[in-house]
Amino acid sequence: MEQPLNLSGLDLRAEIDRLRRERNAVVLAHYYQKPELQDLADFVGDSLDLSRKAAETDADVIAFCGVRFMAETAKILSPNKTVVLPDMDAGCSLEDSCPPEQFAAFRAAHPDHIALTYINCSAEVKGLSDIIVTSSSAETILAKLPADQKIIFGPDRNLGGYLARKTGRDLLLWPGVCIVHEAFSETELLKLRAQHPTAPIAAHPECPAVILDHADYVGSTRGILDYAKAMSGDTLIVATEPHIIHQMEKALPGKHFIGAPGADGNCNCNICPYMALNTMEKLYVALRDLKPQIEIEEGLRLRAKKSLDAMLSMASSSVGQGDLGPARVTGD
Numbered sequence: 001m002e003q004p005l006n007l008s009g010l011d012l013r014a015e016i017d018r019l020r021r022e023r024n025a026v027v028l029a030h031y032y033q034k035p036e037l038q039d040l041a042d043f044v045g046d047s048l049d050l051s052r053k054a055a056e057t058d059a060d061v062i063a064f065c066g067v068r069f070m071a072e073t074a075k076i077l078s079p080n081k082t083v084v085l086p087d088m089d090a091g092c093s094l095e096d097s098c099p100p101e102q103f104a105a106f107r108a109a110h111p112d113h114i115a116l117t118y119i120n121c122s123a124e125v126k127g128l129s130d131i132i133v134t135s136s137s138a139e140t141i142l143a144k145l146p147a148d149q150k151i152i153f154g155p156d157r158n159l160g161g162y163l164a165r166k167t168g169r170d171l172l173l174w175p176g177v178c179i180v181h182e183a184f185s186e187t188e189l190l191k192l193r194a195q196h197p198t199a200p201i202a203a204h205p206e207c208p209a210v211i212l213d214h215a216d217y218v219g220s221t222r223g224i225l226d227y228a229k230a231m232s233g234d235t236l237i238v239a240t241e242p243h244i245i246h247q248m249e250k251a252l253p254g255k256h257f258i259g260a261p262g263a264d265g266n267c268n269c270n271i272c273p274y275m276a277l278n279t280m281e282k283l284y285v286a287l288r289d290l291k292p293q294i295e296i297e298e299g300l301r302l303r304a305k306k307s308l309d310a311m312l313s314m315a316s317s318s319v320g321q322g323d324l325g326p327a328r329v330t331g332d
């Protein structure tokens with residue numbers, strides 16, 4: 001339930017700055033956060049970069065402007081730090097689509113498979129997995145596994161399907177989806193591209209294949225941002241959560257970024273409702289009260305840490321080069 005906040009008259013930005021100094025706190029933010037949260041963060045990144053920052057920070061407090069699985073990852077990797085999430089209801093549809101009991105049963109039914117699992121899942125599912133991946137590390141990690149290794153990939157069937165098509169590997173897919181990336185409309189995307197025929201399309205691999213088939217570049221949020229910085233043209237169509245466009249406009253003020261549309265013809269239906277729960281007010285309260293805090297039972301934390309550690313060591317060669325694009329796997 002929304003907390004009734006009466007913070008009128010407070011200079012929230014100044015108060016957040018004061019509290020983070022007093023508490024020796026670091027503010028980490030994902031690219032899908034509101035612009036004001038991205039702008040005040042000490043570090044803005046994709047899931048892999050944020051995990052690395054959480055693992056290496058010497059701050060006492062991590063204030064995580066992102067969703068719950070990201071803040072849980074920070075706590076799993078940095079158990080002695082206080083980790084606060086401005087709104088504990090900031091979940092993820094991919095996490096919801098993969099209940100731990102069902103995932104455990106699926107694993108048990110396929111004992112000859114290892115579980116390569118997307119980081120967008122609960123701590124319990126991490127604890128049931130062998131190796132965690134993010135969209136920027138998945139292909140690098142997959143390439144390090146023996147060709148005859150049988151693999152379950154969950155919970156995102158779109159990322160898993162993309163990896164299977166791109167690498168030719170036979171992955172056993174869990175049927176989860178991201179409600180945000182599922183909402184893009186191929187019909188509306190083609191109409192938009194007809195209006196901007198020279199603009200490339202950059203897409204996140206959580207998009208369904210009908211969208212990825214039209215993409216000139218497929219990659220993580222950081223990968224898409226790097227693609228925007230490297231492109232020679234002046235317009236880019238962006239098929240991921242539209243708040244990332246804030247970083248593009250800051251880095252490339254002369255260029256034009258257009259969010260890919262949903263069925264209603266605009267990109268507002270692709271705003272992540274979970275990411276949107278975090279606000280300046282809630283971040284201020286989280287730093288003031290050190291609540292809501294992420295707590296994870298130690299046995300579960302250690303199980304989940306194993307699969308995250310496997311990711312961090314296997315992804316290490318992928319810094320700046322392990323993203324998924326540029327590529328069209330079909331439809332060229």
Ligand code: 13P
Nearest residue numbers: 046047048134135220221
């Ligand atoms: P990235 O790892 O690309 O930042 O993706 C996180 C996410 O939740 C995308 O929906």
Ligand code: SF4
Nearest residue numbers: 067092093178180272
């Ligand atoms: Fe989860 Fe999709 Fe939101 Fe990312 S955009 S946090 S995958 S619901």
